[in-house]
Amino acid sequence: MSDIDPLRFMLKRQREAFDEEMHPSLEVRRDRLNRIGRLLKENQAALCEAVSRDFGHRSHHETIQLEIAPLMGALRHTRARLRRWMKPERRSRSLEFLQFSNWVQYQPLGVIGIMVPWNYPLLLALGPLIDILAAGNRAMIKPSELLPVTSALLARLAGTYFKPEEVAVTEGGVETAEAFSALPFDHLIFTGSTAVARKVMAAAAENLTPLTLELGGKSPAIIAPDYPVAQAARDIAFGKLMNAGQTCIAPDYVLIERSKLETFAAAFIATAETFYPRQSGETHYTSLVGERAHDRLMRGIGECRARGVKLMSAGIALPAKGVHIPPTLVIDPPADCLLMEEEIFGPVLPLIPYDDFDAALKFIRERPRPLALYLFTCDKAIEEKALRNTISGNVTVNGTLLHIAQNDLPFGGIGPSGIGAYHGHEGFKRFSHARGIAKVRIFNPARLAMPPYGRIAALLAR
Numbered sequence: 001m002s003d004i005d006p007l008r009f010m011l012k013r014q015r016e017a018f019d020e021e022m023h024p025s026l027e028v029r030r031d032r033l034n035r036i037g038r039l040l041k042e043n044q045a046a047l048c049e050a051v052s053r054d055f056g057h058r059s060h061h062e063t064i065q066l067e068i069a070p071l072m073g074a075l076r077h078t079r080a081r082l083r084r085w086m087k088p089e090r091r092s093r094s095l096e097f098l099q100f101s102n103w104v105q106y107q108p109l110g111v112i113g114i115m116v117p118w119n120y121p122l123l124l125a126l127g128p129l130i131d132i133l134a135a136g137n138r139a140m141i142k143p144s145e146l147l148p149v150t151s152a153l154l155a156r157l158a159g160t161y162f163k164p165e166e167v168a169v170t171e172g173g174v175e176t177a178e179a180f181s182a183l184p185f186d187h188l189i190f191t192g193s194t195a196v197a198r199k200v201m202a203a204a205a206e207n208l209t210p211l212t213l214e215l216g217g218k219s220p221a222i223i224a225p226d227y228p229v230a231q232a233a234r235d236i237a238f239g240k241l242m243n244a245g246q247t248c249i250a251p252d253y254v255l256i257e258r259s260k261l262e263t264f265a266a267a268f269i270a271t272a273e274t275f276y277p278r279q280s281g282e283t284h285y286t287s288l289v290g291e292r293a294h295d296r297l298m299r300g301i302g303e304c305r306a307r308g309v310k311l312m313s314a315g316i317a318l319p320a321k322g323v324h325i326p327p328t329l330v331i332d333p334p335a336d337c338l339l340m341e342e343e344i345f346g347p348v349l350p351l352i353p354y355d356d357f358d359a360a361l362k363f364i365r366e367r368p369r370p371l372a373l374y375l376f377t378c379d380k381a382i383e384e385k386a387l388r389n390t391i392s393g394n395v396t397v398n399g400t401l402l403h404i405a406q407n408d409l410p411f412g413g414i415g416p417s418g419i420g421a422y423h424g425h426e427g428f429k430r431f432s433h434a435r436g437i438a439k440v441r442i443f444n445p446a447r448l449a450m451p452p453y454g455r456i457a458a459l460l461a462r
């Protein structure tokens, strides 16, 4: 049997089940959401352990804080608002259509595919699933082949907490992923790299499958002259070093006033050393996902070293298992090096000095539109100027990463960093069809304008 047959069979099975229940009640949807909550709560330790094994090392605290806790928050937010979101939305009518009542019905789309990257395997599989099930759909999930232990556990747990026609997890390698992206889903959400997204989009185009793409890119942090440098360094270290920098919205590089660069560098290194002290028993520093990721970063660092760029590394406790690079600063690298041309996706942080804040904003504008932007300022005028003169998927002002944890904000990219946003109400709407319904109540005014055209048509023509 070819790789694709079981996938097509599952899609057919889910679609048939969907056809039997095209508009699940609030109770049915809440029950499905509750089961995601139970899956997480009852298996928290096993899930943390599976992720840690696949990574080499990842602290259970990190998996709970960065994946499980945000999922529980999203579940609470969605559950509490779902009744309101499901209600039809009354719309206005113009004078000539006073006989109408108009409304929008939010309809489930059907069966939705979820393609998941390796870096947040729980958050990026179950986060979309919350919105998808809340909107009344069914889902097929394809986790990353780079995390076999976690993927197998997710498949087993999905089978325990859900019927296969509600939620199904498909394990497999790149071939399976290719077959998955070619399925005629009613919608496909892909989270991953821009390069693979191009292939997924081409495969989906064959079926005209609508897509949500959650991609990556180089998210800048910009520190305005008024902002205390040590505070910014602490927040940027937090955003950069969580998951060892393997975060789609990690600050990729920092724009800082030239005169403050050294102060920033010293504060960043000192912060990293307090986050992961050498004398600690168990380090909370995460491993890189594999040799390939490690070698690519080492190539970038090696290139900068060879070109005479200054590097600074923090002396921290590294885990015994897996492959690692300590937090490393790259001071003012050239624009045409690997570390400034590709998304870094690791604990390596270029510092780019600026002499003029407007020029720093231009530096951001000249590059592809990023997934996130981090702005550090207490000056309202600077904040407004930066927000008006840059474009990015999201922004956190005076912090890093935390826009993703705001359940009532859309999360997503723009241009090469993504298409479409989800989370909360936006997620519910993303995975629903907003069907506009116009209902003639007593008298259909079109009857006055039907041929043969008479007085009313002449009146309209005046």
Ligand code: NAD
Pocket (backbone or CB within 6 Å): 115, 116, 117, 118, 119, 120, 124, 142, 143, 144, 145, 173, 174, 177, 178, 181, 191, 192, 193, 194, 196, 197, 199, 200, 214, 215, 216, 217, 247, 248, 249, 343, 345, 371, 413, 418
């Ligand atoms: P990836 O693109 O290599 O893989 C993502 C998914 O695509 C996996 O499920 C994989 O099985 C599948 N895949 C691989 N090759 C395929 C092919 N030829 N055809 C179809 N599917 C294929 O990404 P990754 O390395 O797992 O994750 C890292 C990337 O994801 C980074 O660029 C990061 O910025 C991005 N990311 C974005 C977000 C976001 O929310 N925007 C979140 C996390 C990661």
